[in-house]
Amino acid sequence: MSPTVLPLLLPVTALVAAMCSGLVGLWRATAARVVALVGVAAVLALALAGIAAVGGGDSIHHEIGGWPPPIGIEYVLDPLSAFMAVVVSGIGLFAVVFPARAGFALVPGRAVPMYALVLLLLAGLLGVAVSGDLFHLFVFLEIYAIASYALVALGGDRAVYASFRYLLIGTVGSGLYLLGVGFIYFSTGSLNMADVAGLLPALGDSPTVAGAAVLITVGLGIKMALFPLHVWLPDAHATAPPAVAALLAAVQVKIGAYALVRILYGVFGPAYVTEQVPIASALVWFGAAGILVGSVMAIAQRDVKRMLAYSTVAQLGIIGVGIGLASPLALTAALFHVLNHAVMKSCLFFVAGGIYAQTGIKEIPRFAGLGRRMPLTMAAFTVAALSMVGIPPTAGFFSKLYLVLGSVEAGAWVPAVVIVGSSLLTAAYFLRVLENIYARTTTEAVVDRAREPGAVVVGTVAVLGVTLLVTGVANVALVEGFLEPLAVSLLGP
């Protein structure tokens, strides 16, 4: 196998595994899960091989069908896409390992199509990560979107309606993206990202190119649920089965952020989006507003998954601010937060799924006394919650710290204040949950009978919790060794 096939293999392996899992599932329901496990593990191994190969700053290019770019479609695995591929396939592995009973408890007997759909979702996300072609990226956006709509709809009646609304808004998002790609094609005559990046400076301040930049940003803003385009997210994430919600919040919305970074900084160039068309500062302001709105709405929620969904809106605002500040330190923080939020939010959703499977409880006031009944699960929940708030030495503290430092360095005081303030708001809604879990006693028989939700659930959330602590302690190595050079290379000289 020639190593240049690696970028192609990432989505294709997931796609083949999706098909095999669906077909095998018709024969034996349990076999679908085994095939999915093998498939995702293979993808994760490929992604790790990829990051080992390009971690130093190289990139691997694959030309589909031997047609050289810009005529043919190009797949590119560079450090940024390898990083996203590892995050996506890593969280994907947890979602498949997590037992179907707890992960998809809301609708029993739907495990077979669900594993095929999870793999299809991963294939789409990985395709977005490695695509070096603007239109090809659109196709993968839609592939993962279709898988997401179907996965959300597995959550029951409310989820079907939430999924329908998500489908309408998501289609507008990809439609606007496609329109923006059309603007770029008709002004440059190319769709290859590297080629377009070389052709755009000659066009100067063409209004068509500015229109393309705005349309693509709005389209991908809908995909990454950046405030005020987040309206589809709370319903879809709150009603989806827990493992699906974990996957969507942890990696699916992040791939929108990835595509935004890739296109704004890789195609339009940092100078264009900061000086000629002020998209970057718009991202900062909308991100800051999203942090506040998401946090305040999270405080008002009773349902734990809905609270986590609004908290996702706030955390995506943090990532938006980091991308928009366009300074190496802030972008490093945004990329680090992509990883951290993926780990902590998936951990929190998995715990919510475990609690629901054991007790049928999803309202926060009824969590009283669970700390005594499920000490290990709740310990993982506590670590992830502290990381969300930003308590050292958890990983969440460091990404927020870097972002605050980055905004102060860039002279942007408002986002710095908002991020620090959001930690207090985050503390408000998580302390309410923790207070119920540890400090209150229950009057409910179902909580008194509750036990730990099984070894696999506990193992999954424990590994994620430990990952947060390890990433936090070892953050300097990760940030200085990998993420900071990556951010510097993205923003250019």
Add this chain to the structure above:
Amino acid sequence: MVELLADRYWYVLVLLLLAIGLYGMFALRNLAKKVIGMTIFTTAIYLFFIEGSVVEGGTAPVLDPAVGLDPGRYVDPLPHLLILTAIVVGVAIVGVALALLVRIYRTHGTLDEDVVIDRLGREEASAASDAAGTEREPGA
């Protein structure tokens, strides 16, 4: 304004269709009409691409000895290709949307958004009162 209509009437048409599509998706209360609005919205984007590929006096992009090798005398085939792909993607999306509508209709017997929201809201309320009931149970 008149010049704009004369020179760029095609883009005005595309914008109009986009607006009609968005209106259908977000203002109409019937879920099936929302899907129709979505289809109009995506079709407007397809038309934009097809219009962009037009070359005045150009012919179909099949190499013809009578026309020669000058690319300026053929219409641009790439947007056609892109839109063919986008149409396939769009059909899949509409398929998923209709499947969701079938499930909504089977559960609620209607496609009126207000009725569906109302019913879902009531379900939530009754679930909450069930929860309150179990809370009281041990004390009773």
